Amino acid sequence: MREKEPIYLGNRIHLIDGFDMGIPARTGTYVIDEEALTLVETGPSPSIKYVKKGLTSLGFSLNDVKYIIVTHIHLDHSGGAGVLLKDCPNATVVVHPRGARHLVDPKKLAAGARAVYGDSFEELFEPILPIPEDRLLIKGEGDTLQIGTNCTLEFMDTPGHSRHHFSIFDPLSNGIFVGDTVGVYYKQLAREGIDLFLPSTSPNHFDPDAMHTSIERIRNMNVDKIYYGHFGMTDKVNLALNQASKWIDEYVELGEQAIEEGKGYDELSERMLQRVRSYLKTLHVSDKHDVYVILNLDMKVCALGLIDYFQKLKRQ
Known part of the structure; x- marks a missing residue:
């Protein structure tokens, strides 16, 4: 390296x-x-x-x-x-x-x-x-x-x-x-x-x-x-x-939808990635851009956190 x-x-x-x-x-x-x-x-x-x-x-x-x-x-x-x-x-x-x-x-x-x-x-x-x-x-x-x-x-x-x-x-x-x-x-x-x-x-x-x-x-x-x-x-x-503030709300919205539909974190992370990808396409960012190496991982980890957050809300 x-x-x-x-x-x-x-x-x-x-x-x-x-x-x-x-x-x-x-x-x-x-x-x-x-x-x-x-x-x-x-x-x-x-x-x-x-x-x-x-x-x-x-x-x-x-x-x-x-x-x-x-x-x-x-x-x-x-x-x-x-x-x-x-x-x-x-x-x-x-x-x-x-x-x-x-x-x-x-x-x-x-x-x-x-x-x-x-x-x-x-x-x-x-x-x-x-x-x-x-x-x-x-x-x-x-x-x-x-x-x-x-x-x-x-x-x-x-x-x-x-x-x-x-x-x-x-x-x-x-x-x-x-x-x-x-x-x-x-x-x-x-x-x-x-x-x-x-x-x-x-x-x-x-x-x-x-x-x-x-x-x-x-x-x-x-x-x-x-x-x-x-x-x-x-x-x-x-x-x-x-x-950051805007995307917090978008992530939470996607999380709520996934929970209501009984979806797990894999589906949620894919939806989050697609939402970000759609935004980046409007800025003419290629789907093959190296930023997606990190975004793929980040969306998986972020989806885990969202699922955990909504599960805790249910238990309250």
Whole structure:
């Protein structure tokens, strides 16, 4: 695989491609070049070799890393934290209050991902190393973290994708690191001038009302930039938030129809994919575009989350 140099995004922030699932521009690690060198997201463990090489190319050593922030504990965002931390002797992992215990003991987290990814789990995520409690720093709603003389990051609780999710406001860029809470940015299309932002409704905490609320909170902040877990930065903030909000409602509508008809997640994921495909056809995107490698997988995982959400509603 041909590795890419870290991408400079301005405002002393770089992005290292983690090649999650062997796919470029799928997940990445943000590097905030401050007095306390700070990383946002690690990706899964197989991505850590790319993170390390990226840091070296930027002129940093692993000893320089002071904070490793994970927006939430899904393995494609935090799974590599234990592996990376092992080689970063001066680093602390920053996590949401609801996520801390799962980083200390990741067995339940791993079991949940194994149920979704099946036989691919080991290749995609192993090894998953526990993180010692004394190397965790818990941050929740309204908390801050000073990483430089003139830079204090601000944390805000942003559920919807998961209940263990925060977003991080960076005042120097007037930008916000959002993990998955306002969706996925498909950079494969952005290279061709097409901006596609879709919500991530993966199991098992998806909540459309909470996701809408988080989107509106971020909209009201008037940020200039959004930094996505998948993948990269956009300065088209209103467009991004509007699209995510619209597609949440479309996904929920499709989910309701599938449940009423007694259909399972396979049928739902196909309907979701066809809805997105129909939209992209209006933008003259070929059915053979490489973005569909990711969209096929994303719709399957999102359909699982929607089915799980409606099943929980029935039990209430």
